Amino acid sequence: MGSLDTNPAAFSVFGDEAAGGFQPLNAEDVRSYLHKAVDFISDYYKSLESLPVLPDVKPGYLQNELQAAPPTSSAPFDVAMKELRASVVPGMTHWASPNFFAFFPSTNSAAAIAGDLIASAMNTVGFTWQANPAATEMEVLALDWLAQLLRLPASLMNRTAAGRGTGGGVILGTTSEAMLVTLVAARDAALRRSGSEGVAGLPRLAVYAADQTHSTFFKACRLAGFDPANIRSIPTGPETDYALDPAKLLEVMEADVAAGLVPTYICATVGTTSSNAVDPVGAIADAAALFNAWVHVDAAYAGSACICPEFRHHLAGVERVDSISMSPHKWLLTCLDCTCLWVRDTHRLTDSLETNPEYLKNDASDSGAVTDLKDMQVGVGRRFRGLKLWMVMRTYGAAKLQEHIRSDVAMAKMFEENVRSDDRFEVVVPRNFALVCFRIKPHGGMTEEDADEANHELMERLNRTGKAYLAHTVVGGKFVLRFAVGSSLQEERHVRSAWELIKKTTAEIMQD
Amino acid sequence: MGSLDTNPAAFSVFGDEAAGGFQPLNAEDVRSYLHKAVDFISDYYKSLESLPVLPDVKPGYLQNELQAAPPTSSAPFDVAMKELRASVVPGMTHWASPNFFAFFPSTNSAAAIAGDLIASAMNTVGFTWQANPAATEMEVLALDWLAQLLRLPASLMNRTAAGRGTGGGVILGTTSEAMLVTLVAARDAALRRSGSEGVAGLPRLAVYAADQTHSTFFKACRLAGFDPANIRSIPTGPETDYALDPAKLLEVMEADVAAGLVPTYICATVGTTSSNAVDPVGAIADAAALFNAWVHVDAAYAGSACICPEFRHHLAGVERVDSISMSPHKWLLTCLDCTCLWVRDTHRLTDSLETNPEYLKNDASDSGAVTDLKDMQVGVGRRFRGLKLWMVMRTYGAAKLQEHIRSDVAMAKMFEENVRSDDRFEVVVPRNFALVCFRIKPHGGMTEEDADEANHELMERLNRTGKAYLAHTVVGGKFVLRFAVGSSLQEERHVRSAWELIKKTTAEIMQD
Known part of the structure; x- marks a missing residue:
């Protein structure tokens, strides 16, 4: 059967090697x-x-x-x-490079890498509590700690001073999975409420998000079987800094209800990928409540900033939503993958996601006293992800984590001030966190098209130098450069160098 | 705002610390x-x-x-x-313990842990080729290598001697995700074929699997919006050793078509979780072809054995299926998480899963010459999982990997012979790989109920000793113990000790 085969006839079961054959964990x-x-x-x-x-x-x-x-x-x-x-x-594209300013940084830390290493070596699969009590409880504890850092309401926590409520969390791989499992839970609840036989009522369910919402939301809706015609992308504009306008949302939902549709789920984003817009969580929750629709908050990136009191207001109203997710693998020094999802009523998730095969049955699960985390995610298998997240919080504490966020924001602010101080550039939307959206503005007889072209050229030239990597977006029809501060090896001097490079390259483009 | 806050006013941006503030990657x-x-x-x-x-x-x-x-x-x-x-x-439940015989082992190796560690430190997010060419190409290469070890047809590979075809693969987190993304692709294709407006035709689509199929398949069907009433669990029995009978499958599909339903997707399992039954892949593919239904092969555990020529026949017919997944994190020495999915036509996946937001647009993607792996998975973010899998194959080579499989199978065979040589026990289904399903059989006046109770008691007592951990299943209505060999630190002596413990504990139970 070809050269890949070793000869099974010549294979000696318990080893030619003195040590007893091949030992992969020698x-x-x-x-x-x-x-x-x-x-x-x-x-x-x-x-x-x-x-x-x-x-x-x-x-x-x-x-x-x-x-x-x-x-x-x-x-x-x-x-x-x-x-x-x-x-x-x-x-490789070096995401860990101090000169990486593209997308959002995937921040990291010595404690997280060490925790992840230990998880790889232990290699446990905590699908049920019994399959690994410590891994399950460590995950639950890490989520409760992070909930406290974020000042999430007790209703979203696993355990509070008052004991175990209906809320709780789970660590998933990506925000997309958090969206998918909550969409499915909301979908099933809406079908039940509307008396649908099976999925017959599915074509009547509608879901909502601002047009600035991550594309993965619209994909997750399709994965969950929502009708593409009922997935609403609500236009935003400069008047709200590209955040979702609750009045528009209400209008669209009312029109849908009038047309016989059922508003089922709204995704609000705190810190959009494109420009870090912040949808007004509380007002969206109020609008959703009129229709009994599920509200999910995607705070993948900017959620991390909300561990600092001065940023916490961006989550105002979170006590009235159904679920929220954020990804410490983005901005909380925890290497991939680590997305935290909290829900107000874990039963609404497990009603849709529970499985109970014979070989996983055990007394602890039967007692109802434990959380089986497989029932809050897509799959069954799961890494011991709670360890690295707990190690990050245990080692750095709130103080260092807040210092980390503030340092990134301060560097972004410095960059923003540099941009504002140079007449050739403009900051396109207000900076909320550590992302600066800027561009060469039309000047000296340039048209808007010329400016778009110059900005595109600027990005290409910068990225070709190898000394900086920036990504772009389009905001309000304009080609805009995104300067995302925060790669974990980044220091002030890297931001200063990048700004010097941007100025120099822009001067060259203007000359050409 | 409570004791968690550090005082932002007292915060000095660029560091009190001589080294320039908090350095998480110092x-x-x-x-x-x-x-x-x-x-x-x-x-x-x-x-x-x-x-x-x-x-x-x-x-x-x-x-x-x-x-x-x-x-x-x-x-x-x-x-x-x-x-x-x-x-x-x-x-902790110690999955790495040499005395772990429950579920399926999560095998591991020094090379895999080192590869995973490096991935954690690099912490790249290769959602598009451009976002990390090396990580994308390493993943593609590792999948092509593994396809060769498994002798998968060239039609499932990314690159062959003949160049790039329509096939290809992706590394996902779990088998469940592999099922979900292929279910969605099959669902959308069936809706298009049947001229459905949006998802109006969804209640007519039907999916199929043997009743021994992993529960996560039935869950994935619900996630993808299939009507619970059309998710067929086809009964199996001892006459096929609990494998799917293609004649029964055909019968059910024909009846569904007669009732106006559309057979859309069939999941065949090579090595079921409960008892390692092997569904006949080729015959299932032939039946499915009559209805243009998608066939997926779930070889999560036993797929690894098929790198040995003597086990490869279990995949016979795989050249006629649409997709296959297997998990090196189960039996190929690669720590969690690592599930490989290959599909015959990647466009059928990307048609359903592609996203194209502005900030990810780049020349390489536009050229169509590259694979953007985000379009073959649920999420956008992704760990550099290809590295550990490549390192395992690069370091151990086909020979050691085959030795590893054969050694586990030989140990399981030894255990099976022990069981067969003892009149108090029976092997319940033929052993195919490294899982032995056995039980105390009714003897000396015991009823079937007595035997079930004795087996339950045996498992409980064994597990309470801390010296062995076994899980159970129910096969043909009988309570059966599963003895899964293969934890990476396991040696022959651990299997022998477990057998001694089983005999001793059984004797104690019989006395009581």
């Missing part, structure tokens, strides 16, 4: 491989500043560098490490 | 925390054999041991490590 290998990995990481972080943020490689480059077929024989771990250094690193 | 901390984590892991693996596999803790135990509120101030990393050792470890 103590010496574990230590040696992990120490090599730590050395690599240390070197990698040191070299990051000098590496191009965005690589100059063509599609298919890696397949051309590495062998196309898997090896038959084993090789020293050094071989994989060598190929990693020689072929993988040069083709 | 080089010294990274090295020191990771070395502490490696030491912990090393100690943990060494002590595992003596730790109870299943802990003796009560619901809420951890909340009672650790502080209920997040700390305000930072603490040395040692504090978190100390609480981990003192409070978390004693409450």
Whole structure:
């Protein structure tokens, strides 16, 4: 059957090797491989500043560098490490680079990486409480801690001074999953309420979000089977800084009800991806309450800032929503993946997501006294994600985490002031957190089209230097550059250098 | 605002600390925390054999041991490590224990943990090719390597000698996600084919699987909006060793078509969770072809065995299916989470899952020459999961991986022979891989109920010893013990000890 096969006839079950055959977790290998990995990481972080943020490689480059077929024989771990250094690193977009200003940063910390490493080694699968009591309870505890840092209402917590209520949380992989599971719960509840036989009533359910909402929301709605014709993207404009206008939302919902539809779910965003707009959570909850619609708050990025009292007002009204999610893997120093979802009534989730196969039955689950986290997510299997999140909070404490947020915001503010002080540029929307949306503004006879072209050219040239990576968006029909501060190795000098580079490159473009 | 707040007024932006404020990736901390984590892991693996596999803790135990509120101030990393050792470890179900025989093992290796560690430190988010060319191409390459190890048809691969075809793969978190995304693709294709306006035709679509199929399949169908009344669980029995009978499947599909329904999706399992039954993939594909229904193969556990030629026949017919998924995090030495999905036509996935927000637009994506992996999954964000899987194959090669599978199967075979040689026990279904389903059989005047009770008691007593952890299932109405060999620290002596413990405990039960 080809060269990949070893010969089963020649295979000796309990080992030619003195130590008793192949030992994938041999103590010496574990230590040696992990120490090599730590050395690599240390070197990698040191070299990051000098590496191009965005690589100059063509599609298919890696397949051309590495062998196309898997090896038959084993090789020293050094071989994989060598190929990693020689072929993988040069083709990477370095999200950990201090010169990374694109998208939102994926912030990280020594405590998070260590926690994640231990989780990988323990490799437990805590689908039920019994399958891992400590992992389940650590996750529940970490979520309750974070809820306290965010001053979420007790109704969203697993355990409060008053004991266990109906609220609770779960750590998922992505915001999209948080949206999907709450959409499904809201969908099923609406179908039940409307007396639908099976999913016959599905074509009548409608869902709502501002047009600035992350595209993954609209995708999650389609995944959950909502009719594309009933997925409402409500226009926003500069008059609300691109936040959802509750009056418009109400209008659209009323028109839908008049047309026989059932408003089922509204997604409010605190800190949109495009420009960090903040939808008014409380007013949206009030409008939704008129129709018994589920309100979810997506605070993936900006939720982290709300651990600082001076930003907490962006969540005002959260005590009246049904669910909220935020991702510590974005801005709370916890490596991927880690999205926290809290819901006011966990039964509304588990009603839709519970499974109960024979081989998972156990006394603890039967007692109802425990949380089986598999019933609050898409899958069954799950990493021990609570550990890294808990380690981050345990080690840094509220003080350092707040310092981290404030430092990023201060650097963004500094950058914003630089932009404002230069007549060639404009800040396009007010800066709420650590994202600055700016552009070369039409000046010296430039049209709007010229400006769009100049901004596009500016981004391309900056990114080609390898010394900075910025992404763009379109706000109000204008091509806008997004400068997102916060990569965890970033210091003030990196922001200053990027600004110098932007000024220099802009001058060059203006000359051309 | 309470004790959690640090005072923003007193906050100095660019640091009181000489080094320039809080540095979450400070080089010294990274090295020191990771070395502490490696030491912990090393100690943990060494002590595992003596730790109870299943802990003796009560619901809420951890909340009672650790502080209920997040700390305000930072603490040395040692504090978190100390609480981990003192409070978390004693409450864990140790999946890595050599005495773990429950569920399916989550196998692991030094290479995988090191790869995962590096991924955590790089912390990249390769949603598009441009957002990380190397991570995207490494994932594509790892999937093509594994496809070759499994002898999957070239039509399922990303790149073959003939260039890029329509097939391809993606690494997801769980089998459930693989099922969900393919269900949605099949659903949308069926709606388009039937000329449905929006989702109006959804109540007519039907999906199929054997009653032994993992419960997560039936849940995924509900998530995707299929009508619960049209989710068919087809009965199986001992005459097929609990595998799906294609004749029965055909019968059910024909009856559905006669009733105006549209057969849309069939899930075939290679290695069911309950008893490792193997659905006949080729015959199912033939039946499905009559109705243009999507066939997905769930080979989550047993797929790994198919890298050995002597097990490959279980995938016979896979060249005629639409998609297949398997999870290296189960039996291919790759820590959680890592589920590989291959599809014959990636466009059928991306038609349903593509998003194209402005801030992700880039020349590479526009060219169509690259794979943007976000369009083959639920979410947008994604860990660099390809690295660990590639490192496992690169380091161990086909030979060691096959040795690993064969060693587990040989140990299971040894256990099976032990069971067969003892008149008090029976093997309930033929052993296909490394799972032995066995029970105390009714003997000496025992009724079937007595036997069920004795087996339940046997499991409870075994698990209470802390020296072994087994799960159960119900097959053909009988309570059956599942003995799953393969935890990565397991050696022959652990299997022998478990068997001795089973015999001794059974004797005690028989005496009582």
